[in-house]
Each structure stands twice: as C-alpha cells, then as structure tokens.
Amino acid sequence: MAEIVLSPTSAFAGIPRGRSGQTDGPPGVIASERTDLAMATIIARKGQSAALRDTVREIYGLKLPIRPTWVGNDELAFLWSGPDQWLALATGTIGPLSPLRERVGVRAFASFEDAASETTASKALTPPFPTRGRGSPAGGFVDIETELRESIGAFAAISAQGDGRAVLRLSGPNVHDTLAKGLPIDLHESAFKPGDVAITQIAHIGVTIRQIDSSPTYEIILARSLSLSFWSWLVASSGEFGLDFT
Amino acid sequence: MAEQPFRLKQTGRLGTEKPLAFTFDGKRYEGMAGDTLASALLANGVQLVGRSFKYHRPRGIFSAGSEEPNALVELRSGARREPNTRATMIELYDGLDARSQNRWPSLSLDLLAVNSLAAPILSAGFYYKTFMWPSQFWEKVYEPLIRRAAGLGRAAQEADPDHYEKATAFCDVLVIGAGPAGLMAALAAGRAGARVILAEEDFRLGGRLLGDRRRLDGQPSPQWVAQIEAELDEMPNVRIMTRTTVFGAYDGGVYGALERVSDHLPEPLPFTPRQRLWHIIARRTVLAAGAIERPLLFGNNDRPGVMLAGAVRTYLNRHAVAPGGRAIVFATNDDAARTVADLTAAGIAVVALVDPRPRPPSSSIDLADRVGAAFVTGIISRAIGLRQVEAAVVETDRGRTIVYDCDLIAVSGGWNPSIHLSTHLGGKPVWNEDRAAFLPGTPPPGTTVIGAAAGDFALRDCLAEGARAGLDAAEGEGFDGDEPALPEVDPEGTGIGPLLTTTAARGKTFVDLQNDVTVKDVELANREGFHAVEHLKRYTTLGMATDQGKTANVLGLALMAELTGKPIAAIGTTTARPPFTPVAIGALAGHHRGRDFRPTRLTPSHDWAARQGAVFVEAGQWLRAQYFPRPGEADWLATVNREVNAVRTSVGVCDVSTLGKIDIQGADAATFLDRVYTNTFSTLPVGKARYGLMLREDGFVMDDGTTARLADDHFFMTTTTANAAKVMQHLEFCHQWLWPELDVALVSVTEAWSQYAVSGPKSRDVLRTVIDPEHDISDAAFPYMAAGAISVGGIPGRLFRLSFSGELAYEIALPASYGNALIQALMEAGAPFGIVPYGTEALGVMRVEKGHVAGNELNGTTTAHDLGLGRMVSAKKDFIGRTLANRAALIDTNRPRLAGFRPVDRTERLRAGAHFIQLDTEAVAANDQGYMTSVAFSPTLGHWIGLGLISGGEKRIGEIVRAYDPVRNGDIAVEIVAPVFVDPEGVKLRG
Amino acid sequence: MRIPCPSCGERGHEEFAYLGDASLVRPDPTAPDAEARFADYVYLRDNPAGALRELWYHAAGCHAWLVVTRDTRTHEISGVEPAKAAALRRQEAG
Numbered sequence A: 001m002a003e004i005v006l007s008p009t010s011a012f013a014g015i016p017r018g019r020s021g022q023t024d025g026p027p028g029v030i031a032s033e034r035t036d037l038a039m040a041t042i043i044a045r046k047g048q049s050a051a052l053r054d055t056v057r058e059i060y061g062l063k064l065p066i067r068p069t070w071v072g073n074d075e076l077a078f079l080w081s082g083p084d085q086w087l088a089l090a091t092g093t094i095g096p097l098s099p100l101r102e103r104v105g106v107r108a109f110a111s112f113e114d115a116a117s118e119t120t121a122s123k124a125l126t127p128p129f130p131t132r133g134r135g136s137p138a139g140g141f142v143d144i145e146t147e148l149r150e151s152i153g154a155f156a157a158i159s160a161q162g163d164g165r166a167v168l169r170l171s172g173p174n175v176h177d178t179l180a181k182g183l184p185i186d187l188h189e190s191a192f193k194p195g196d197v198a199i200t201q202i203a204h205i206g207v208t209i210r211q212i213d214s215s216p217t218y219e220i221i222l223a224r225s226l227s228l229s230f231w232s233w234l235v236a237s238s239g240e241f242g243l244d245f246t
Numbered sequence B: 001m002a003e004q005p006f007r008l009k010q011t012g013r014l015g016t017e018k019p020l021a022f023t024f025d026g027k028r029y030e031g032m033a034g035d036t037l038a039s040a041l042l043a044n045g046v047q048l049v050g051r052s053f054k055y056h057r058p059r060g061i062f063s064a065g066s067e068e069p070n071a072l073v074e075l076r077s078g079a080r081r082e083p084n085t086r087a088t089m090i091e092l093y094d095g096l097d098a099r100s101q102n103r104w105p106s107l108s109l110d111l112l113a114v115n116s117l118a119a120p121i122l123s124a125g126f127y128y129k130t131f132m133w134p135s136q137f138w139e140k141v142y143e144p145l146i147r148r149a150a151g152l153g154r155a156a157q158e159a160d161p162d163h164y165e166k167a168t169a170f171c172d173v174l175v176i177g178a179g180p181a182g183l184m185a186a187l188a189a190g191r192a193g194a195r196v197i198l199a200e201e202d203f204r205l206g207g208r209l210l211g212d213r214r215r216l217d218g219q220p221s222p223q224w225v226a227q228i229e230a231e232l233d234e235m236p237n238v239r240i241m242t243r244t245t246v247f248g249a250y251d252g253g254v255y256g257a258l259e260r261v262s263d264h265l266p267e268p269l270p271f272t273p274r275q276r277l278w279h280i281i282a283r284r285t286v287l288a289a290g291a292i293e294r295p296l297l298f299g300n301n302d303r304p305g306v307m308l309a310g311a312v313r314t315y316l317n318r319h320a321v322a323p324g325g326r327a328i329v330f331a332t333n334d335d336a337a338r339t340v341a342d343l344t345a346a347g348i349a350v351v352a353l354v355d356p357r358p359r360p361p362s363s364s365i366d367l368a369d370r371v372g373a374a375f376v377t378g379i380i381s382r383a384i385g386l387r388q389v390e391a392a393v394v395e396t397d398r399g400r401t402i403v404y405d406c407d408l409i410a411v412s413g414g415w416n417p418s419i420h421l422s423t424h425l426g427g428k429p430v431w432n433e434d435r436a437a438f439l440p441g442t443p444p445p446g447t448t449v450i451g452a453a454a455g456d457f458a459l460r461d462c463l464a465e466g467a468r469a470g471l472d473a474a475e476g477e478g479f480d481g482d483e484p485a486l487p488e489v490d491p492e493g494t495g496i497g498p499l500l501t502t503t504a505a506r507g508k509t510f511v512d513l514q515n516d517v518t519v520k521d522v523e524l525a526n527r528e529g530f531h532a533v534e535h536l537k538r539y540t541t542l543g544m545a546t547d548q549g550k551t552a553n554v555l556g557l558a559l560m561a562e563l564t565g566k567p568i569a570a571i572g573t574t575t576a577r578p579p580f581t582p583v584a585i586g587a588l589a590g591h592h593r594g595r596d597f598r599p600t601r602l603t604p605s606h607d608w609a610a611r612q613g614a615v616f617v618e619a620g621q622w623l624r625a626q627y628f629p630r631p632g633e634a635d636w637l638a639t640v641n642r643e644v645n646a647v648r649t650s651v652g653v654c655d656v657s658t659l660g661k662i663d664i665q666g667a668d669a670a671t672f673l674d675r676v677y678t679n680t681f682s683t684l685p686v687g688k689a690r691y692g693l694m695l696r697e698d699g700f701v702m703d704d705g706t707t708a709r710l711a712d713d714h715f716f717m718t719t720t721t722a723n724a725a726k727v728m729q730h731l732e733f734c735h736q737w738l739w740p741e742l743d744v745a746l747v748s749v750t751e752a753w754s755q756y757a758v759s760g761p762k763s764r765d766v767l768r769t770v771i772d773p774e775h776d777i778s779d780a781a782f783p784y785m786a787a788g789a790i791s792v793g794g795i796p797g798r799l800f801r802l803s804f805s806g807e808l809a810y811e812i813a814l815p816a817s818y819g820n821a822l823i824q825a826l827m828e829a830g831a832p833f834g835i836v837p838y839g840t841e842a843l844g845v846m847r848v849e850k851g852h853v854a855g856n857e858l859n860g861t862t863t864a865h866d867l868g869l870g871r872m873v874s875a876k877k878d879f880i881g882r883t884l885a886n887r888a889a890l891i892d893t894n895r896p897r898l899a900g901f902r903p904v905d906r907t908e909r910l911r912a913g914a915h916f917i918q919l920d921t922e923a924v925a926a927n928d929q930g931y932m933t934s935v936a937f938s939p940t941l942g943h944w945i946g947l948g949l950i951s952g953g954e955k956r957i958g959e960i961v962r963a964y965d966p967v968r969n970g971d972i973a974v975e976i977v978a979p980v981f982v983d984p985e986g987v988k989l990r991g
Numbered sequence C: 001m002r003i004p005c006p007s008c009g010e011r012g013h014e015e016f017a018y019l020g021d022a023s024l025v026r027p028d029p030t031a032p033d034a035e036a037r038f039a040d041y042v043y044l045r046d047n048p049a050g051a052l053r054e055l056w057y058h059a060a061g062c063h064a065w066l067v068v069t070r071d072t073r074t075h076e077i078s079g080v081e082p083a084k085a086a087a088l089r090r091q092e093a094g
C-alpha cells in the first residue's frame, strides 16, 4: 500500500462560504473559521501555581491570567479556563516539533505585555521558518503538548486537546445583537473588554468566548462535534442582519 | 367597504390618516393606521365581537388593553391561525383577517346560547357535581360535549411556519411601563447615565397620557410624551422596547419579557422572528405598570356597550372613535367627571352620571349640570338589551327607579394597581381601604413600585415618583444625576369611593366575564363552604381564564368578604404567578424546535458515514451510525447480521469517538483512581489499559469503561457515551470536595480524539498497513490490553488493544480533524480483507453475545454483584460506594442478577422488557422475578439471545422460565444460561 | 436565580448543577458503625428554612464546585466560595 497521507478536515469544512440570511447591504455579522490550531489544557500541579506562572513568564513572556482573561497573540495564546487552568492555543501546520519558544519568545512579547491598553491586540508574527502545507506527508499540527511538557511540565499537567474544538471569529455591526440571542453574558463595553474570556453556553452549547479587539471582534471556541448545531443557531440568529462567512 | 360611521373627525390622535382594510367574520371594513382591531371594529359600529365561554352570551369590547376579558378573536388563518387573541392588543394592519369564536353557527345566531337556559347545571362546581358517574363517560360523552358547548378558540392544525427567538439583555435599571411614571423614571435614570431598558406593552409610549386629554407644561399630553420619547431615543444608554410585555419576575433581578416583533404585520419579514422572548437581567427595577380599572356589578353587566370608563376615553381620545352614541357613566370616583367631559367634547350625549357615593364632589355635579346630564346618587341595577345595551335601569338612593335609554355604559369601580410582578417572588399584597385597592407588599429586592401601580393614581404623583425612583435607581448603581424638573399638570380630582359590592342587581351579574362566573356562583361557593380564596377560585374557576382574572379577582374577593362578613384584608388574595399575559409555547422554545430541539453532536466520520448510506440513531446528544445498509438487503437485521459476521470472520470498523474521554494526571492520579473505581489502578503498568467499574456512594453502579496508564502519573479514562458529563462532574466533586489534598488534574479530552474500533481476526493486518512502520504492533510487542503511542502518516496518535466484540480488536485514535481521513484510510487498507463499517446495532449484538453490560443493565438500580462483576470489587481498599454496596440487602444472591437467556424454541424471538415468571405461575406482579434487559439476534448462533436480571441470576442456569411480555402479547419459555454466548474462554481476544 | 461564581462572575442558575447540603462530611469508612453513618450521609437531609450552605457545580462554566450560602425562603445568596478552599479548610480543622 502507498504511503499514507492524511489531510485534516476543519470543523466547518462542510459549510459553504459566503452570504446567508438577509442579503441587502453590508453583512451585519462576519464570521471566519480559524483552522490549523493546536490546543492543550494546562492545569497547575498542586502547590505549583506560582512557579508555573513564573516559568511561563520567563519562557514565553506572558503572564498566565488568574481571572477570566487571555494573553498572547494569534500564534500562541493562553486563555484562562478555570481556577489554575488554562487553554493554550497555537497555530498549526508547522513542523512536528517546532521551536515555539523561539518564534514567540520573550522579545516578541516584550512591548505587547506592557502596553496595557493593547494587551491582547493581535500581532502577526512572521514565522522564522517555512510552514508546511496541509496534507504534506510529515505535516500536522504544532505538537503543543510536547512543547509545553518540556517547558512547563514540571509545574503543570499538560493535556493535548488536539484540534478538538471549533473556533470561529465573529465581528460586524450586529455581532452583539446576534450573540444576545444565545449568549447569557453581558458584552457591553463596561462589562466585557478586549482581553476578556468567559466560559458559558450559547443555545445549550458550551462555549468559551474571548474578545480579540474593540471593533469588536470575538472568538467563540466550542466542541467540534457541535459545530453544525452551533452553525444552525448562528445562521438563524444573524439572519435578520445578514451573515458573511469568509 | 363600510364607511367608518363612528370615527370622530376632530379629536383623532392616530398620527397618520392612512386607511387600512381588514375583515371580521368575512365582512370587509376599513380602519386606520394606529388602530387596534378593537378600535377599528368600534369605528365601524361593530359592538358584538364574540360569545362567552360557558353561556354563549353576546360579548363586546370591554377594555382597551391587555386585561380584555371579552373580545377574544381568532386572528389570521391556516397555519398562522391564532385563537384567543385580544382584539384590544391587535394592531391593525392592511389585510388583517379575524373571526369571532365560540359561536355556532354564526355570531349573531348562536344556537348554543341555549346554555344560558341550562344555567342551573352550569353553575359553579358543575364539573364536580354533574359528571361524577360513570367514569368512562368522561372520555366518551361529557368531555366532547363540554368541549363543544363551552370553550374558546381553535388552535391551528398545521405546524407554525414562523420562527421565534430568545435573547438576553442586561441593564442597570429596568423600567416596566412607559406611562407618565415610567417615562419620568427612564428619563431620570437615563440622564444620569445608567443603562436603562424601558419596556412597554403597547406599541406607543405614553400609557394614560395617550388615552386622556391632559396638559403638561401647557402642551397636550401626547406632545409631551413625544418630546420625552425623542430625548430617550437620543440616549445611547437607553433602550426602548415597545410591544414588549414583562410577564414574569424571577430571583436575582431576572425578568421574562415577550417582544411581539411581528404580530403587527401580516407575516414576519424575512429572517425576522414572530416573537422574541427576552431574559432581562436588571440590577434595579422600577415597576410602573399602571392600574387596571375595575368593573361594577349589575344585571347584564356583560352586554356589548358596557365598557370600562378609561377605555371609553382611550377610544375617544387616542383612536378618535365613538364607542357609542348615547352614554351613561356609572362610577365610584371623581375620575368620572373626566369621562363625562371627554364624551361631551366628542359630541356624545351623556344622559346621566350615576355615582353611589353619599357625598359626591360638587365638581362632578356641576359638570353634569353643565353638559345636560342628570346627576344621580345611586346605582345601575341592570342593563337592558339583548345583543347590545339599549337602556340602563338606575336605582336612586331615594328608592326611585329610572330607565335611561343609552347604548354605552361607561363603568369605573376604582382601580386595581398592576402589582402582579411585585408578587411573583412571594410579596404579599396589602389591602388599602383609602384607595380601595391591593397595594404591593414587600417588592422583590432592588424593585420600586411607583405611580398607579403603587396606588398613586394622580398624574402629578406619578410624574414625581417616576423622577425620584429613576434617579434613586441610577444612584444606587453608582451614577450621578439630578431629578428632572416636573412638568406643570392640569388640576384633577382624586376621590375614590369604597369598593362597591352591594347591588340590587337583577339578572345575570358577572364577576369574571371570561370564565362566565356570576355573583350567584360566588354565593353558591360560600353556601357550600368554599370560603377560602384559593377554594373560591378553583370551585368557581374565577380568575382562571386566559386573562387570569385581571378585572375579576378583586371583585370576587370583595363579594366573598361581604358574604362572610370579613374585611377584604382578612380574605387575602390568590397568588399571581407568571406569566402576566399568555406566552406562546413557540416563544418559550425559541430556536429549539425540530432538528434544533437540542444540540446534536456529530462524530468525525459522520459525513463519510452519511455518504455510505448509514442509518443514524441518537445516543445521548450524539448521532451515531446505527447500521450501514447495502442494496438488496431485506431489512435492518440482514444488514446487522452481515456486519457482525464480517467482524467475527474478518474485520470491521466502528466510530467510538463518542465515548467520554478524561485525561487524569498528577502524582496522586493512581490513588485517585483507586478511590473512584471499585478495582485497583495503582498496580496497572504503564502502557496497559484496564476495565474499571465506578459506583455511586449509595453502592449502585454508576458507570464503566477502560482506563489506560500512559505514564506513571498520567491516565486516560473512557466513560460510556451517555454518562460522560456525569462522570466528569462526579470526578470533579471527588477531587475538589472530598480529597482536595490529592495532586491530581482532570480534564475532558472527548473532543480531542477521533477514535475507531477496528475489530476482527484481520484487524492487526489492517492496522499494520495504516500505522507508520516504526511502531511494532505484533502480539508480543502490543498484547491484549496494551496502550501506546503510534502515528499514522506522521500524525501522532494512540492505540489501545481493547475489545468489546470479543474478537482481536484495537481502538485507534488520532486528533479529531484527521478522523475523516482516518476512516477512509482504514477502509482502503481493509479492502483486501473485506472490511465493513459497522454501527451501534452490530456493536450491541456482539456485546450481548459476549455478555458485556451496557446502558440497559447500568440503569442505576444494579450493583456490581447484580451484574456479575463482584470480582472487580476490591476488599482491600476504600472507594466510593464501598460501604453501602455491602449492605446485606444489596449482596443478597436472590436479588435480580445478570444471566443469559435463550428461547427454548430457538425460532422464537426474544423481547427486551419481557418479565420473568416461573413456569405454571400466574402472570401477576407478585410473581415477577425480573426482566429481560437486552436482546439480539445472534448470527453467530443462529437464534435470539438475551441478557436479563432474574432473581438468583446464574444460580439458576438450566432452569426454564416464562418471558412474559403483555404489551406485545409475548409469552414464551426461555432457558437461563451463562451470560457469555460466544467464546467464553476469551481465546479470540488474545490471538 | 443568579449565582456569583467566584471565578466567572454572576451567572444564571441554569449554568449550575445542584447537589445539596454542604455540611455533610463523608464518614470514616473504618468506623464500626460506618454503614449507618453512610446511610445518613447519603439519604438523610434536613430541610431548613433560612440560610443553608449548599454545593453547586458550575457545569457550564469553570467546572468549579462551589459552596453557596442561600436562604431557602428567599433564594438570597449571602456567600459563595470555591468548594476546594472550603474542603482544605475543613481538613486543616481536622
């Protein structure tokens, strides 16, 4: 048998791109899927919280949040996901064991961390080495599990989440009106800001929501198996404003 | 098309003069934009709009708001037909089509009005007295008869074509009601910078300021409203929600509200819901819901033409409609003068003002004099007229009887403050004698009740309280502001007489118009001992109609108070519960109906399986492939037999990604598992998996699954599909609450992995070509129950040598996004071996053949011993459930325990759910010995087999018992056998 | 009802799963009367009118078990703390 080549299928791969709902005028909501993400859960080992935070700060230049917020950028982000628990998100389709630390090291984050108002603004970093395309024989996702085990494994349990969660970015003038139809938390700027995270549910589907910027752009992270049910809700809820899936 | 003979020219405040066409009972009429169906019908002189619930009495329009008890109509037709819609709440739109209901064959000729003659048997409690015997008559005779004779509208037969939504909104200050008090409150809070939601049931703001001719700061009241509305509109922190009824108050500042997004349109605009159910989460609430005017009791007080005085003014002033041509006003308060003045101003003759108060205000007397109306100290005892009021019989305080010709009787017996929302959380209303009304007791935390809802009916009080309450609420949330200046208000009389119950009523006198409850019914209830308010309500059905007795309840209480000689305060009130007005079930469901009833989880191979023509089945939230039919297969059983045979003879593949997967790490992970499982995991070597059994603390089995040890301090647990979330919650409880000292970390990784069972004698051959060659999966290197890391095409994954089928089998896992590719790679690699995909049916057949327990046996009532798993219960350690599992009754070997079953006549089919009874004993509950939990046709054995729980279990192997299945007329002899039907020694597993 | 999760902030009760009385302590399985004690622990509940410390699980949020002090008559919540912290304190107290 020929050499096996596996290509990943993203959670929303089956959804046609383009406009749905009301089609007059510009779309009220713009959605895009983030693919090629690798994820891992980080849980501080007993009594190691402080050491874990110190080490993450030292190695990645990021302060692990102790309340529902996130730090990092599109390449690597740590999202609070419970007491002493975080979700690490890293972009994929890069080599098997990448030197993440070099790519997103202290220097890259130095200014990022101090600029309080911009704590979470995305900074597109140019990867220092070529990325491999989807489906290339040795392709795959960033082995974030191994990476984190090596860097902080002494202080934390690292659990691979692979790409088991679907990730959608939502923006547009009616993003609040749409989310209000399912999300039971307050997104008003006085209550939820760029850098904030909430774990809750939309239409009975567990989600993590984080605010990316003040335009506002949000990212919704949910169980991959529920992506079609979520999509059904999103299409129904954004219909009156028009949805563009890019 | 008719003119609009009762449309007033000069006083209209409709805004536009746009004509709209509509039909009622098939007849075409014209109304105007800004009308309600009620005002449009009145403009056309249509007084008779429905028949009553029980007696089929002619009924007209009684109010101008959501309290309407009479004018219930069927709106729209076909799938959108909506019964019991209040004409007073329907906004007119072009092409509106409505019908009267509860009449047969027509509204004006209703043959069932004969019910009126049968009134003696339809009186209070008639259900309980008349239809007692024989009981089967209920279903066959009484109920159809009653449904025909009494009832409301007809629901649509087709599915609702529209969609509904639910949404959440947050605010600092929720203002409920946009009358003068609510407007001022919203203004004060909004100006201070608070996030305000102003919710108004009507489609326009203003409340009584639209219905009355008042002047504020010298302007007509609607103009003043428009000015405030404009300012509120400009404030980004204020959200005005019209057509929105706040229907329920819940704990923690949560309110339910229904927004009628599209009810004022023929059908919803594309992508727009018909209605939207809001959860409003408010830090503070100002309840300014106003008050509902109270009717008065007199004979035939339900005739079309009898109308609440405030409603009369609303139709005159807001809708420019004359609700009659010749009016009499009957009221117990100074407000009556306003009604007389407005009628006169509209050119309607007022023949008399009837006021029962011994000392009426001189202003009323003077006014009556001025407009040429008689002022009578007395009461109306009866209305005359069959389908419409034709005259009123007045009894003066001097004992005279005067009959006044009229077609409109405007009544006002005072007001019931709309305190409903203040009582939803248990606040008890308090009777106030001065205002003759129940006032809010202790409102919910953070709530202030103001204006008419608080019993302060004067406009100047409403405005002042609104300004104060709005600012207070904002300041309470940390905002600063000033109280808005109060407008100058024209003078008003505020005297209110006591609640009037003594009547010289003659003829039927209605307390509850919608449920046809009369004064006589209340008297009857009293005579028969139903004095308590809750008894009165249930015995007479007073207040139990769709209007929840908004105009009726207090009158009923007052009557009972009088009959029993107690003060009203001692009688108390019934409990008001949400919803304040009816809410459609569709709105409560929102998005969640049909396919979206609940979220559905799809496996990584779902699309692929669908392309193979798989039939799917729900398993908890998941959709799983049930079987994969091929053309030419006679039925599902043929398909399942083929799938089973393929696995038993060659190889098959099944998506098992739905199993719950939990990552468990930490120095104390093994200790933790020893405490939650009945068996020991600390002795499990790295690279091995073990079957584990979990109990609840009460000693019954909670769940089972395999757990693999990936490193000294790292385990990977699987749970059943159904119990994944429950097990996670249980483990978190054990970790966080019972043993917080343990160093252990738990997280669900169910979604991370796509996992396939590859089963059958050829499974290793298939996997060998798929798994990258550097991984040795030979029996020696990777024996039964081994677990380890592998990769496929360079993608790292995991391999477990587990078997649910009893064959040589593996479970292979790759990251979820590769699941779709992996199933195809497995199918391609297995093609030379005739690999088949198999579904949950074949999985189930093979597990029954192997005697493995599953959901039907892990049903919450079985113990480890019951399931033949006693050997897995360690005696050397404590674990959850250990102590109570050892209770004498639970280890009694005569409990129903797991055994296998086969039909004595091998051609017979077994049925799950059949009960076991000893041969030659009667099939009665006392002889029940257990039941069949799972059955399957075993293609391996060629007959049906079953698992079941039978008293004594395996002790009785060889015995023959009855499997009795009365539901499907089954009664067959079955033999008790060992629960493992295929390869009991487990030779095939280890090949 | 709204429950202020110490980590997530105030959320609707539908995000939580309820367990019950937080004053119950899992009995010592080696005690001579362990069976009777476990039966009490598993089956017997008081039903007080007033403040009650009870266990809730933030199932749709941070997955923390919480000790919520709730008035059973009014649903007023007067305190919330992570169950783990309360459990560690209980252990320290012996």
Ligand SMILES: [Zn+2]
Residues within 6 Å of the ligand: C005, C006, C007, C008, C009, C058, C061, C062, C063, C064
């Ligand atoms: Zn939480």
